[in-house]
Amino acid sequence: MTSRKFKPEWTEKAPEPGTYRAITKYGDPNHFKHPSDAWVKMMQQEFHMSDADFSAKRNEGNEKVILNRPPALKSEQIETLASIVGKANIELDDYSRVKYASGKTTEEMLELRHGIIREVADVAIHPRDKDDVQKIVEYCRQERIPITVFSAGSSVNFGCRPAKGGVSLVISTHMNKLLEVNELNQTARVQPGMLGPAYEEALNKAPEKFGSKLRYTCGHFPQSFEYSTVGGWIVTLGSGQASTYYGDAYDIVFSQEYVTPVGTFKTLDFPATATGPKINDIMKGSEGAFGILVEVTMKIFRYMPENRARFSFMYPTWEAAVNASREIMQSEFGKPAIYRISDPEETDRGLKLYGMPDIADKFLVMKGFKPMQRCLCMGNVEGDRDYTGLVKSKIKSIANKHGAISLGGYAVKKWEKTRYTEPYMREDLEDYGILIDTLEAAVTWDNLHRLHDGVRAYIKSRPETMCMTHASHFYPQGTNLYFIFIIKMDDPEEFRKFQRGIIDSIQKHGGSLSHHHGVGRMIGPWMEKHLGKEQMEVLRTLKKHFDPNNIMNPGGQLGLD
Amino acid sequence: MTSRKFKPEWTEKAPEPGTYRAITKYGDPNHFKHPSDAWVKMMQQEFHMSDADFSAKRNEGNEKVILNRPPALKSEQIETLASIVGKANIELDDYSRVKYASGKTTEEMLELRHGIIREVADVAIHPRDKDDVQKIVEYCRQERIPITVFSAGSSVNFGCRPAKGGVSLVISTHMNKLLEVNELNQTARVQPGMLGPAYEEALNKAPEKFGSKLRYTCGHFPQSFEYSTVGGWIVTLGSGQASTYYGDAYDIVFSQEYVTPVGTFKTLDFPATATGPKINDIMKGSEGAFGILVEVTMKIFRYMPENRARFSFMYPTWEAAVNASREIMQSEFGKPAIYRISDPEETDRGLKLYGMPDIADKFLVMKGFKPMQRCLCMGNVEGDRDYTGLVKSKIKSIANKHGAISLGGYAVKKWEKTRYTEPYMREDLEDYGILIDTLEAAVTWDNLHRLHDGVRAYIKSRPETMCMTHASHFYPQGTNLYFIFIIKMDDPEEFRKFQRGIIDSIQKHGGSLSHHHGVGRMIGPWMEKHLGKEQMEVLRTLKKHFDPNNIMNPGGQLGLD
Secondary structure: OOOOOOOOOOOOOOOOOOEHHHHHOOOOOOOOOOOOHHHHHHHHHHHOOOOHHHOOOOOOOOOEOOOOOOOOOOHHHHHHHHHHHOHHHEEOOHHHHHHOOOOOOHHHHHHHHOOOOOOOOOEEEOOOOHHHHHHHHHHHHHHOOOEEEEOOOOOOOOOOOOOOOOEEEEOOOOOOOEEEEEOOOOEEEEOOOOEHHHHHHHHHOHHHHHOOOOOEEOOOOOOOHHHOEHHHHHHOOOOOOOHHHHOOHHHHEEEEEEEEOOEEEEOOOOOOOOOOOOHHHHHOOOOOOOOEEEEEEEEOEEOOHHHOEEEEEEEOOHHHHHHHHHHHHHOOOOOOOOEEEEOHHHHHHHHHHOOOOHHHHHHHHHOOOOOOOOEEEEEEEOOOHHHHHHHHHHHHHHHHHOOOEEOOOHHHHHHHHHOOOHHHHHHHHHHOOEEEEEEEEEEEHHHHHHHHHHHHHHHHOOOOOEEEEEEOOEEOOEEEEEEEEEEEOOOHHHHHHHHHHHHHHHHHOOOOOOOOOOOOOOOHHHHHHHHOHHHHHHHHHHHHHHOOOOOEOOOOHHHOO | OOOOOOOOOOOOOOOOOOEHHHHHOOOOOOOOOOOOHHHHHHHHHHHOOOOHHHOOOOOOOOOEOOOOOOOOOOHHHHHHHHHHHOHHHEEOOHHHHHHOOOOOOHHHHHHHHOOOOOOOOOEEEOOOOHHHHHHHHHHHHHHOOOEEEEOOOOOOOOOOOOOOOOEEEEOOOOOOOEEEEEOOOOEEEEOOOOEHHHHHHHHHOHHHHHOOOOOEEOOOOOOOHHHOEHHHHHHOOOOOOOHHHHOOHHHHEEEEEEEEOOEEEEOOOOOOOOOOOOHHHHHOOOOOOOOEEEEEEEEOEEOOHHHOEEEEEEEOOHHHHHHHHHHHHHOOOOOOOOEEEEOHHHHHHHHHHOOOOHHHHHHHHHOOOOOOOOEEEEEEEOOOHHHHHHHHHHHHHHHHHOOOEEOOOHHHHHHHHHOOOHHHHHHHHHHOOEEEEEEEEEEEHHHHHHHHHHHHHHHHOOOOEEEEEEEOOOEOOEEEEEEEEEEEOOOHHHHHHHHHHHHHHHHHOOOOOOOOOOOOOOOHHHHHHHHOHHHHHHHHHHHHHHOOOOOEOOOOHHHOO
């Protein structure tokens, strides 16, 4: 039924402009990363799929987007908005309205492939600068027109969905420049719509572009790096893959400027201050519900890739990997930058998918590193050269103490090459009815196993369901768990039910509702239970203060309404 | 006129119970640290004081406190409050009412020595636990009775002053236990009224007291360590002397439980979370104006004093010291724990006061380290042994590059011994009409010299005024400046005018209003200008949410009313 030679006919063509697929496809329309033969083999085995099952694509979304919903805004309102930003910067066509209403939530993508369109805005507007934003917010405040910000659209929780219509405000089109590198303070002033790669490149080239003495790095590299923006990182509380050293988005913000319906303000530029609750921190994570981030000063770091020290280890068990990682994070010799441990299922699938030779596998088994017990760990250390050497050697010695075997730096280098491209496989798999999705949570060390066991048990209780888990952001007090599940399913309703069950299970087992994906509309309904009524009321009070008429990203964002 | 043999007759007796002096005296009533001969010589020279001037003490505050203000609360109210906490835990006498209305603000101390009593509460109440606090807050909410928290009373900005009367709620009397050490999470659950030394000792002895494997440290050592509480550190945003490594109080809080007029809640226990603006952070720095901190989970650290690496350097100039310090903080080889640089005036006075031998001075001058140019730097490194060695050697090499000469670890050891006892000298000096006070600010690197020059110029514009400045809390983006001024003055009104001028000068020259002293009532009037109207309104909105009837520390705290 299956043959080794068989290769599915993956789509190798950019989506036709104006189609659903042009919206759902991840990243560069002309870039593809197809599942390897090992991937196909795994799918066929797990889901009992024949070659024939990989021959007929379904719900590709190649149809033109047709909305058939005339804008609810009055024509005078549209004209006034156009007069603010200029005619070239306002779009009313069906495709734009749907595109800027969509993130990259699995459910969203699945529905779009079925031609299901949820709420959209009436117009998409591309402000040229913060003055435009201010005028738009002021006008929308007067006219009670909802505004939902679209930045790069990598949200995985309906964060960009204009639940109440109105305006999709597209920040990344024009407001995407690095304005200043302050070498004394080691800060960069940047517009919120700047994409990760452009920001990082400008910092790396600071001597050429800004006349600085040194090169800098932003220190923030989420998997969505290529299709996420600096502002998006902050307002959704993202974390980069090297956050264990550089900190989460929360930590690397120095000051921010917001436009809100009750006024525009810039938070203070101090490295620390004891002048009451910090407005700079109150705004982080506000997900467009309080106001619009229009400029930000970020902390930056010296760019010293030549000093990077890479490592990888195989641990005999998940428990050993967790214990060693905790010891590493609490030992006070410094911190690694990237640091990840994979649970047994992720480890074994990873070894197969990335082609570990049979002989290496046999060697590992002989040494006592057994399938579905052993766990891969990998990472790197960044910073000063002697520091990276010290931290790496300390990590190695703790790993050895916990029974790990060193696998060298090769696995990390290989991982680094594909770290941003994994999401490209999604279209290919969905073409054959397979969904990959992820949910994640923060957790303290003392609750890690309960959360891992509990959520994994829920996911695996569904037949033919793969579940790979890793921890990838570490703190002395705990880490995150990142659950990746792969299922053969193409009914949006069935998906919704299963996926919401995972969120329930995370909450039930004491994980936070999100470590770095944010809340959006998807997690919103769990927020009150998560925070408790008293704390939820604090967020609602702030919302009411900044946005008394509920025009900023209204309709469920953060669970506020 | 002055003679080498002369020694002022310092007070060597604990203040009489019930006197003003029993309130104003710092720390242990039976402990004294008198100014050295070198101190007296310096005072005599600077202020042109004769031995006779050091013979007649003034305004010692040895009189009994007499208030003559009957409580404004009704007797039923007092009875109800007494029934909540028990009769033994409520005090109505004049002395207690004044004592628990006072912090350690210089102006406050000066006024009390003159017998001037400002606002006091009607009763002082000592809650036994968080249930008592909840009942008191609920009753006071119903009856509109103001509550001002007194913890250990080390406030230097009228933070404990019950500006609207009502209740002084004394948290440190009973709510002062370490409840739990969670070794897996490296956290400690503690009651807010626990004093620094008891908390640190319990953590150091965690194996004996809590059965942990390792010993721990709190990592937070402000100068007020011996007379400040864990809760006080958090609600005023304090910083310890080792904050450059361990972080400010803001950073070392894991979660908190608050009793507010609109409900009691505990913030989430996660090492990080992307679920909207963080309530845990919103509460920090609220200075008793939102609610009462009743329990806190703190991050703790491994206690490894055996690994400490100490260093001190003399830099040729302030600029060299600042430049080297910036390079150290931005070089990414790790961070020192204690790290301080003294400006030229502080350096030279320090050398004289702590008795540098003449020959050493001559050697320094010969080497080009000239008086009123040279600057002392000192500190230590904590953590893993190899880490402390690495960081120390890196600091040394950067210091050398900037022209510093190493003075070894001796100065630090000497400083460590007296780090908490400096405030004891205050009484002695005030007995002879000399005031020492401090104001401090956070600042970015690019504004450091402007702030230092500007504020120093203002202070020095007053004749016969000493001004010593250091930076003692460092970040990659900047540091703090700590201005110590010594003046011969005993008129409270004159003092107030001069001191408020310094705050004006800090604001004018772009410093934050406080790096770690907090706001209280003293800095309150500057807050709106500091934050701007829009951001001040955010604080007022939060205040109104938590405390709609304005009973929590009302009357100017944080500049809220």
